[in-house]
Each structure stands twice: as C-alpha cells, then as structure tokens.
Amino acid sequence: MATVKLKNIKKTYPNGAVAVRGVDMAIEDGEFVVFVGPSGCGKSTMLRMVAGLENITDGEIEIDDRVINKVSPADRDVAMVFQNYALYPHMTVRGNMAYGLKNRGLPKAEINQKVTDAAKMLRIHDYLDRQPNQLSGGQRQRVAMGRAIVRDPKVFLFDEPLSNLDAKLRVQMRIEIKRLQRRMGVTSIYVTHDQTEAMTLADRLAVINDGRIEQMGAPIELYNNPATLFVASFIGAPQINLIPVQFDGKNLNSGDLQFSGFKDLPENTDLILGIRPDVLEPNNDGQLEMQVDLVEQHGAENLVYGALNGASTTDGYNTEICFKTDQNTQPAIDSVLKLHFDQNHAMVFNKETGERLI
Amino acid sequence: MSNINWRIILNHTILLIGVIFMSLPVWVAFSTSTHSAETILREGLQFWPGTNFIGTYREVLFEQGGVMKSVLGITMLKNSMILGIGFAIGKVIVSMLAAYAIVYFRFRLATPLFWIIFLTLLLPLEVRIIPSYEVVAGLGLLDTNFGLIVPLIASATGTFYFRQFFKSIPEELLEAARLDGATPWRFFVDILIPLSKTMIAAILIIMFVVGWNQYLWPLIMTTKEENYTLVIGIKQIYQILSEGGELPQYQKAFALTILATLPPVLVVLFFQNWFVKGLVESEK
Amino acid sequence: MKRVQFEHSTIPYLFIAPQIIIIAIFFLWPAAQAVHQSFLLEDAFGLSSQFVWFKNYFDTIGDASWRQAAWFTTVFSVLVTFLSLGIALLLAVKANEVIRGARTYRTTLMWAYAIAPPVAGLMGNLMFHPLIGDLYKFLNAIGWDFNHKLDSFDAGFVVVLIAVWKQVSVNFIFFLSGLQGISKAVNEAAMMDCKSPTRRFWTITFPLLAPTTFFLMVINITYAFFETFGIIDTTTGGAPGGSTNTLVYKVFQDGFRGADLGGSSAQSVVLMLIVLALTVIQFRFIERKVHY
Ligand SMILES: Nc1ncnc2c1ncn2[C@@H]1O[C@H](COP(=O)(O)OP(=O)(O)O)[C@@H](O)[C@H]1O
Ligand SMILES: [Mg+2]
Numbered sequence: 001m002a003t004v005k006l007k008n009i010k011k012t013y014p015n016g017a018v019a020v021r022g023v024d025m026a027i028e029d030g031e032f033v034v035f036v037g038p039s040g041c042g043k044s045t046m047l048r049m050v051a052g053l054e055n056i057t058d059g060e061i062e063i064d065d066r067v068i069n070k071v072s073p074a075d076r077d078v079a080m081v082f083q084n085y086a087l088y089p090h091m092t093v094r095g096n097m098a099y100g101l102k103n104r105g106l107p108k109a110e111i112n113q114k115v116t117d118a119a120k121m122l123r124i125h126d127y128l129d130r131q132p133n134q135l136s137g138g139q140r141q142r143v144a145m146g147r148a149i150v151r152d153p154k155v156f157l158f159d160e161p162l163s164n165l166d167a168k169l170r171v172q173m174r175i176e177i178k179r180l181q182r183r184m185g186v187t188s189i190y191v192t193h194d195q196t197e198a199m200t201l202a203d204r205l206a207v208i209n210d211g212r213i214e215q216m217g218a219p220i221e222l223y224n225n226p227a228t229l230f231v232a233s234f235i236g237a238p239q240i241n242l243i244p245v246q247f248d249g250k251n252l253n254s255g256d257l258q259f260s261g262f263k264d265l266p267e268n269t270d271l272i273l274g275i276r277p278d279v280l281e282p283n284n285d286g287q288l289e290m291q292v293d294l295v296e297q298h299g300a301e302n303l304v305y306g307a308l309n310g311a312s313t314t315d316g317y318n319t320e321i322c323f324k325t326d327q328n329t330q331p332a333i334d335s336v337l338k339l340h341f342d343q344n345h346a347m348v349f350n351k352e353t354g355e356r357l358i
Numbered sequence: 359m360s361n362i363n364w365r366i367i368l369n370h371t372i373l374l375i376g377v378i379f380m381s382l383p384v385w386v387a388f389s390t391s392t393h394s395a396e397t398i399l400r401e402g403l404q405f406w407p408g409t410n411f412i413g414t415y416r417e418v419l420f421e422q423g424g425v426m427k428s429v430l431g432i433t434m435l436k437n438s439m440i441l442g443i444g445f446a447i448g449k450v451i452v453s454m455l456a457a458y459a460i461v462y463f464r465f466r467l468a469t470p471l472f473w474i475i476f477l478t479l480l481l482p483l484e485v486r487i488i489p490s491y492e493v494v495a496g497l498g499l500l501d502t503n504f505g506l507i508v509p510l511i512a513s514a515t516g517t518f519y520f521r522q523f524f525k526s527i528p529e530e531l532l533e534a535a536r537l538d539g540a541t542p543w544r545f546f547v548d549i550l551i552p553l554s555k556t557m558i559a560a561i562l563i564i565m566f567v568v569g570w571n572q573y574l575w576p577l578i579m580t581t582k583e584e585n586y587t588l589v590i591g592i593k594q595i596y597q598i599l600s601e602g603g604e605l606p607q608y609q610k611a612f613a614l615t616i617l618a619t620l621p622p623v624l625v626v627l628f629f630q631n632w633f634v635k636g637l638v639e640s641e642k
Numbered sequence: 643m644k645r646v647q648f649e650h651s652t653i654p655y656l657f658i659a660p661q662i663i664i665i666a667i668f669f670l671w672p673a674a675q676a677v678h679q680s681f682l683l684e685d686a687f688g689l690s691s692q693f694v695w696f697k698n699y700f701d702t703i704g705d706a707s708w709r710q711a712a713w714f715t716t717v718f719s720v721l722v723t724f725l726s727l728g729i730a731l732l733l734a735v736k737a738n739e740v741i742r743g744a745r746t747y748r749t750t751l752m753w754a755y756a757i758a759p760p761v762a763g764l765m766g767n768l769m770f771h772p773l774i775g776d777l778y779k780f781l782n783a784i785g786w787d788f789n790h791k792l793d794s795f796d797a798g799f800v801v802v803l804i805a806v807w808k809q810v811s812v813n814f815i816f817f818l819s820g821l822q823g824i825s826k827a828v829n830e831a832a833m834m835d836c837k838s839p840t841r842r843f844w845t846i847t848f849p850l851l852a853p854t855t856f857f858l859m860v861i862n863i864t865y866a867f868f869e870t871f872g873i874i875d876t877t878t879g880g881a882p883g884g885s886t887n888t889l890v891y892k893v894f895q896d897g898f899r900g901a902d903l904g905g906s907s908a909q910s911v912v913l914m915l916i917v918l919a920l921t922v923i924q925f926r927f928i929e930r931k932v933h934y
Binding site: 365366369370372373376377379380381383384386387390398399402403451452453455456458459460461462463464465467468471474475477478480481482484485486487488489490492493494508509511512513514517532536542543545567570571572573574578589590592593596606608611612615618619622623625626627630634637638 | 647648649650651653654655657658660661662664665667668669670671672673675676679729732733736737739740743747749750751752753754755756757758759760761764765766767768769771773774775776779807810811812815816819839864868871872875876890893894897898903906907910913914917918921
C-alpha cells in the first residue's frame with residue numbers, strides 16, 4: 001500500500017529529445033491511475049521513471065513520502081507488466097514468478113506458497129512447469145501479471161499490457177485486471193493509448209499530451225467536462241463532432257449556419273464548436289442538417305455518419321458529423337436529416353490554443 | 359508445363375556441377391591416399407579408393423619417422439586439437455565477457471574501448487606479424503600453448519558476434535530482471551548465459567574451425583617439431599617427401615591433408631544448423 | 643546499445659579487462675612497434691639502428707617488386723571476390739529454388755568452409771603436380787602449354803582457382819540464408835506482378851540481397867588480402883619471380899626471410915593504411931547505396 005507523488009518531473013533523453021516537460025501528480029493509496037495519450041507523448045517515460053528504469057532529469061518522485069530518485073529499481077518495491085511481457089524464455093512459469101523472490105533471498109517454502117497462491121488467483125496453476133513458448137498470448141499475459149503479484153509490491157506499473165492481445169481477450173483481461181486490483185488494493189499506474197481501456201479501468205485518468213498533463217480527473221468528469229480541445233477529442237468514442245465557427249457578438253457562424261444563444265466569446269477568432277455524437281438527435285426543428293453517407297450497426301446502437309451541410313470546411317474538407325442512435329433508427333443513405341442538440345451540452349474551444357471557453 | 363521441367367533439370371545440373379567442383383578434389387585426395395606410392399607415381403591421381411588405407415594411415419599417425427624425423431601424426435593431431443579447442447573456449451569466454459560489458463553497462467571509457475576492440479577487426483594478425491612475434495618471443499612464450507593461443511584471441515570477431523546477439527535480446531528482459539532485483543552478475547549467470555546457449559555452441563564450433571585452421575601464427579611461433587599442428591606440419595612434410603631421393607610418398611601427403619581436414623569438416627557437418635545460424639548472425 | 647543499462651563503476655571494467663589486456667599486449671603494442679620500426683634503419687648485423695624518417699616508406703613505394711605485389715593483390719582480390727561471389731550466388735539461388743535434395747545440396751556445398759586455406763593450397767598443389775597432377779596433365783593435353791612453376795600467368799591462375807574454390811562455400815552459406823530470409827509474402831507479391839523469373843530475380847531478389855552482398859564483399863576482400871596467405875605459401879610461394887606475391891606475403895618474406903625489419907614494418911603500416919582506407923570507402927560509399 002503506498003502513495004506516489006510526482007513533483008515537477010522532467011525528462012530529457014541523452015540525445016536531446018524532451019519527453020516529459022514538468023508533471024505534478026499525487027496518487028493515493030490503492031488508487032488506479034491511468035496515463036492515456038497518443039503514441040510518443042511521454043507516458044511510458046513517466047512510468048519508467050517511477051520504476052527506476054530511466055533517470056529523472058529534474059523533479060522528485062516519492063513513494064510513501066520517501067524520495068526515490070536515487071533508489072535502484074529493485075529497491076523501490078514496484079512491479080511492472082510489460083507490453084511484450086518480457087518473460088524469461090528459458091525459465092518455466094514457476095521460475096519466472098519465483099525469480100524476483102529468490103533474488104530477495106526468501107526461503108524456498110515461502111516462495112512456493114506465494115507462487116502457488118498467485119497462480120491460483122490467475123488460473124495458471126496448471127501451467128506452472130511450462131515454458132513461456134508453450135503458452136498462448138493470454139496465458140503469457142497472466143504469467144507476467146503473476147510475476148508482478150507474487151512480489152507483493154507497493155505499486156503496480158503496467159505499460160500497455162494488453163496491446164499484444166486480440167480484441168476479445170483484451171476486454172476479458174481488462175476486466176480481470178480491474179477486479180484483481182480492487183481485490184488486492186495495490187496502488188497502480190497503467191499506461192495505454194486506448195481511450196476505452198483508460199475510461200473503463202481508471203479511478204482517475206491523466207490525459208497526457210506532448211510531455212504534459214492536459215487534464216486529470218475521474219473518467220466521466222473528463223468526458224463530460226474536458227478542459228481542452230485535445231482532451232475533448234481524445235476521450236470519447238466515437239469522437240466528438242468538431243465544427244469550425246466564428247463569433248460575431250451575437251451568434252456563432254459556420255458558413256451558412258448560425259447558432260444563437262452564445263455569449264461572452266471572443267470575436268474574429270477561430271473557434272471550434274464541439275458536440276458529442278450522443279447529444280445529437282434527429283428532429284425536424286434541428287439546428288444542423290446532415291447528408292447521410294454511412295450507417296454503422298453496432299447491435300444495440302447505430303452510428304450515422306455524413307457531411308454537415310452548409311458548414312465551413314475543416315482544413316479544406318467538408319466538415320463531417322456523426323450521431324449515435326438506437327438500432328431502430330436507420331436513415332437511408334443520401335437522405336438529408338435535421339439534427340438537434342441541447343445548447344447546454346455543446347462546448348466551445350479556442351481553435352488556436354485549444355482552451356475551453358464554454 | 360514442359361518448360362518447368364526443363365528448369366528443374368537445369369537447376370539440378372548446375373547444382374551437381376557445383377557439388378562436383380567443391381567435393382571432387384577432396385575425394386581424389388582421399389582415394390589417392392589409399393594407394394601405394396608406386397601406383398601413384400605410375401598412374402597419377404586415383405579416383406577410387408585402393409587397398410592401402412590402413413597401412414598408410416597407421417604409418418602416418420603412429421610410426422616414428424613415418425612422416426617426419428621425430429613427430430608422429432597423432433601428436434600433430436593432438437596439437438591441433440589443443441589449438442582448436444583452447445582457442446574456441448578462450449575466445450568464447452573473453453569475448454562474451456567483453457560483449458556483456460559493452461552492451462549492458464554504461465561506463466566512462468565504453469566508447470574508446472569499443473573503438474579499440476573494433477580496430478582489431480580491421481587489422482588482422484598478418485599485418486603485424488613480425489612485431490607480434492617479437493613481443494611473444496620477448497615474453498619467452500615461443501613454443502608454448504599460451505603464446506600460441508592467447509595472441510590469436512586479440513582479434514575481436516567473437517566479441518562482435520556476441521554483441522550482435524545481445525543487442526537482439528529484448529530490452530525488457532533486463533528491465534524486468536532489474537525490477538526482480540538481479541545484480542549484474544546474477545543477470546549474466548541466470549539469464550544471459552542460458553539465453554545464449556545456442557549462440558555459445560555456434561561460436562564454439564566456428565572458433566574451433568578457425569583455430570584449427572590457423573597457419574601463419576603457428577608457423578612462426580613453433581620452432582620444435584613436436585609442437586607442430588597438422589596444418590603447418592603437412593607443408594613441411596610435403597617438402598620433405600618431394601625432396602627426398604627415394605620414392606616420393608605422395609600417399610602420405612594426401613593422408614595428412616585428409617587428417618587435417620577431417621575434424622573441422624566433421625564438426626561443421628555434425629553441428630550444421632548451429633554453425634550456419636551462428637555464422638549468419640554475424641552479418642548486419 | 644541498450645536503452646537501459648547497468649551503471650556501475652567497476653564491474654564493467656572487470657568484464658572487459660581480459661579482452662583489453664590481450665589486445666594491449668598482443669595487438670596495440672606490436673602495432674605501435676611496427677610503426678616505430680618503420681622509421682628505423684638497422685645495420686646489416688641488427689646491432690644498431692638509425693632514425694630515418696620516411697625513407698623506408700619511400701623505398702617501399704618506390705620498389706618495383708612492391709608495386710608488382712600491389713598490382714597482383716588488386717587483380718587477385720577483384721578476381722577472387724567476383725568469381726567466388728558469382729559462383730556462390732548462382733548455386734545459392736538454385737539451391738533455394740529446388741525442392742528435392744535441397745538439404746543435401748546445402749550440406750555438400752558448404753562443408754568446404756571447414757578446410758584450411760593452406761590445406762586447400764596443398765591439395766591444389768598436388769592436383770597441379772607436374773608428375774602426378776591430373777589437372778596439370780589435362781591442361782597440357784588440351785594445348786595449353788601450362789607450367790605454373792615458370793609462367794606467372796599460369797601461377798596466378800592456380801592461386802586464383804584455389805582461392806575461389808576455398809571461398810565459395812562461405813559466400814554460399816550467406817547468400818542462401820539471405821535468400822531464405824526474404825519473406826514469402828514478398829516473393830508471392832512479386833510472382834503476381836512479374837512473370838519472368840529472371841526479371842524477378844534482378845528486380846526484386848537481387849536488390850533485397852544487397853546488404854548481404856555488401857557484407858560479403860567486405861569479407862571477401864579481407865579474405866583475399868590476408869587469409870590467402872596460406873594458399874600462396876603452400877602453392878607458388880610467390881614464384882615465379884615474385885609474380886604471385888600478395889602484399890601480406892611480401893611483408894612476411896621481407897621481414898622473416900629477408901630480415902629487413904624497417905622495410906617490412908613500413909610495408910605493414912602501408913598495408914594497414916590501405917585496409918583502413920578500403921574500409922572507410924566501403925562504408926561511406928557502398929553501404930549508402932544498399933539500404934532499401
Ligand atoms: N531512449 C530514448 N532516447 C531518446 N528518445 C526517446 C527514448 N525513449 C523515448 N524517447 C522519445 O521520448 C518521447 C516519449 O516516448 P515514450 O514515453 O515512449 O512515449 P509513449 O509511451 O507515450 O508512446 C518520444 O518522442 C520518443 O521518441
Ligand atoms: Mg509507450
């Protein structure tokens with residue numbers, strides 16, 4: 001059980017690449033925190049600094065209020081699950097799980113007990129004497145988890161642990177990881193680029209962009225109340241609809257479209273109107289008009305895609321729009337629909353700075 | 359589909375010519391070695407084995423004065439074995455340790471030391487043979503196994519094989535091991551050596567062949583007949599045989615060539631897959 | 643290098659020490675001595691020596707026999723490299739193509755790797771022996787007035803033939819594994835795009851083999867320069883009249899047989915410089931072209 005604090009953490013690689021540009025965060029005991037962001041944003045670097053696998057260029061990391069910048073990885077009492085599992089290929093499952101305990105000089109009987117317990121918990125008890133290359137992807141994943149669990153660490157670190165699994169297993173393991181963490185109550189940091197994984201796993205979510213935290217909070221808070229354009233577009237699937245607009249003092253304008261009822265916005269500035277797909281609904285009095293070109297049936301719900309008629313273009317292309325509806329609503333291709341949205345659920349961002357204005 | 363058949367026939371023809379080109383000389387050497395000196399002088403090289411196999415090889419291997427004044431074939435065989443095995447083992451140990459330091463440690467002199475090691479690849483023993491000889495002679499190491507084997511280890515081919523291999527091992531393995539509390543020595547023993555087993559075997563095989571086949575260095579290093587290896591011995595023998603006034607003993611010369619060829623060839627054939635894998639790993 | 647490494651102040655030095663000590667004593671020290679001696683002139687009895695600046699170098703380069711050796715080495719290296727690479731590539735392509743007996747072909751074509759160059763030289767020598775050598779008799783029988791003891795072209799022919807024979811198997815192994823390393827999908831895509839096997843080879847396979855070929859060229863030139871020592875020493879011994887001297891063989895002869903230490907050291911140093919220059923050229927100009 002432990003708290004983890006990052007205090008103005010920075011990382012510059014020896015080759016000059018700046019990966020982390022000053023991150024502050026306090027993780028509470030037993031909390032499950034997920035770092036999410038696009039590839040290359042610095043998530044892994046942050047995690048690896050916590051693990052002690054990378055030097056910290058600047059700032060301090062504390063585990064249980066003890067500064068661990070200079071402590072070796074083995075003495076930090078953290079365990080990590082890697083994307084490619086990093087199992088020792090020449091050791092059996094048992095050997096893999098026991099190796100860290102052996103190095104700590106635990107008595108044999110105790111090691112055996114711990115390995116057996118962890119293996120039972122993960123349902124890999126039958127494979128203890130196999131080598132990693134005799135296991136399926138999902139089983140290897142469990143062994144990697146087992147290796148972390150037996151150590152009884154203060155902190156679990158996960159670096160995209162599910163990325164090498166197929167879609168179905170990924171969902172299954174996601175649920176299992178969450179259950180396990182709940183049960184064991186170990187403070188965990190989990191890195192992923194997959195927003196669904198992030199939303200579903202996190203107690204708290206940190207959206208990372210270019211080495212900085214864009215926003216941190218409960219997943220639903222970030223979904224409903226993104227602080228920036230980046231967070232709004234990164235969180236939520238399907239992605240939020242973004243309509244380029246300008247404010248003329250009374251209305252928001254986009255090409256031939258006008259949206260009234262907005263105020264306190266800067267004039268002559270490029271703005272973005274953001275509307276989540278589930279906020280839109282077909283309605284003959286709607287403010288928007290769309291020409292349908294694709295309907296995706298997901299079973300319980302349908303996603304309808306098309307072009308937004310009359311709007312300004314986005315980067316030279318027709319602005320696209322998507323809304324979510326139930327399985328019975330199935331507009332014909334090329335039909336034209338009016339869509340309505342509740343103004344209270346619309347967001348407005350500064351296009352240049354990404355700042356949320358409304 | 360008849361043109362496809364022609365293609366197959368052509369392929370096999372080319373390959374068979376290649377096989378004959380590569381194998382015939384050795385076959386002829388073997389066949390000839392089993393005939394008597396008179397037959398060879400009268401009829402020339404032989405394409406089919408004769409009846410003198412046991413006689414010739416026994417004389418060459420075990421009889422004093424069978425080939426040279428004092429040294430027996432079997433002694434030279436033993437010397438070659440010592441050179442091949444000693445060189446292979448020494449090389450694997452030294453180069454594996456060095457490659458481990460280079461790949462897995464950050465230390466101050468890493469770059470200059472790496473370049474020094476790299477330099478040895480470019481400048482083989484042959485270009486600095488005379489000063490090398492003087493150094494070894496100065497240290498009183500002429501005619502010793504140590505003086506014969508250790509200077510050959512100076513060239514860093516093995517280090518580069520291992521470096522290449524270590525670099526191909528996933529990085530996360532070291533990271534996981536560090537989180538598991540492995541010290542540098544434990545990581546080396548518990549993880550790196552077991553993972554390198556195939557590679558070690560392959561390099562042992564390659565280096566055995568390289569060591570066995572050394573020529574120039576043993577030639578200048580050994581002054582006493584009893585220290586001759588087969589590879590350098592046969593040249594002297596060949597000279598003696600063809601200079602002597604009596605009937606030239608060509609069958610013995612051929613028999614010695616076969617003896618010098620057989621052990622490395624058998625090793626390569628027997629461990630073919632490891633050998634090829636290890637050799638090819640050095641590329642890139 | 644690895645992203646993550648151990649940081650430790652003494653252990654890496656302990657691990658690397660054996661290699662470095664051996665290199666220092668048996669490589670750096672002799673190499674330094676070679677450079678030092680190359681500036682000295684010894685008297686006839688080796689009792690005293692005198693610092694003569696670059697005299698030994700000028701003597702070396704000005705010496706007609708050295709230039710002859712340099713020329714022979716160049717021609718020899720080019721011939722050996724191209725012939726052995728060409729033959730090996732042909733055999734590797736065929737061995738990769740056939741299905742029946744592929745493994746047997748591989749084995750029988752690669753095992754000559756294990757034969758020492760001087761042993762190959764001796765075998766060749768016996769094949770070309772004026773009394774019993776069938777090749778000698780054969781060449782004379784077809785009207786070639788062949789005598790490698792007297793004729794320098796014939797002597798060159800013998801050493802090139804043996805050197806190529808000895809080197810084909812290494813090249814074959816690398817080419818074959820290079821061919822097997824080309825992904826099946828690429829081959830299948832090529833089959834759909836291009837009907838002619840020959841054209842497919844030159845437009846797809848051969849370019850993909852370029853890194854292997856480059857690597858082998860480096861290996862083969864090194865081989866022709868240095869490792870063929872044993873072949874030359876056991877066949878022609880540089881004869882007739884030094885016409886089959888390679889640079890390495892001449893260093894050896896002048897240093898050991900002729901006891902001209904200063905001159906032989908200067909030759910060594912020049913040879914080192916040539917090798918370094920060749921390596922730099924290969925890496926700078928050729929390698930840049932083979933990346934795909
Ligand atoms: N060892 C390294 N040396 C130099 N730059 C690196 C290194 N590792 C990562 N980077 C750079 O740092 C940035 C962040 O990398 P990383 O933390 O791995 O991103 P993420 O895990 O979010 O995809 C990237 O731009 C990457 O190129
Ligand atoms: Mg990452």
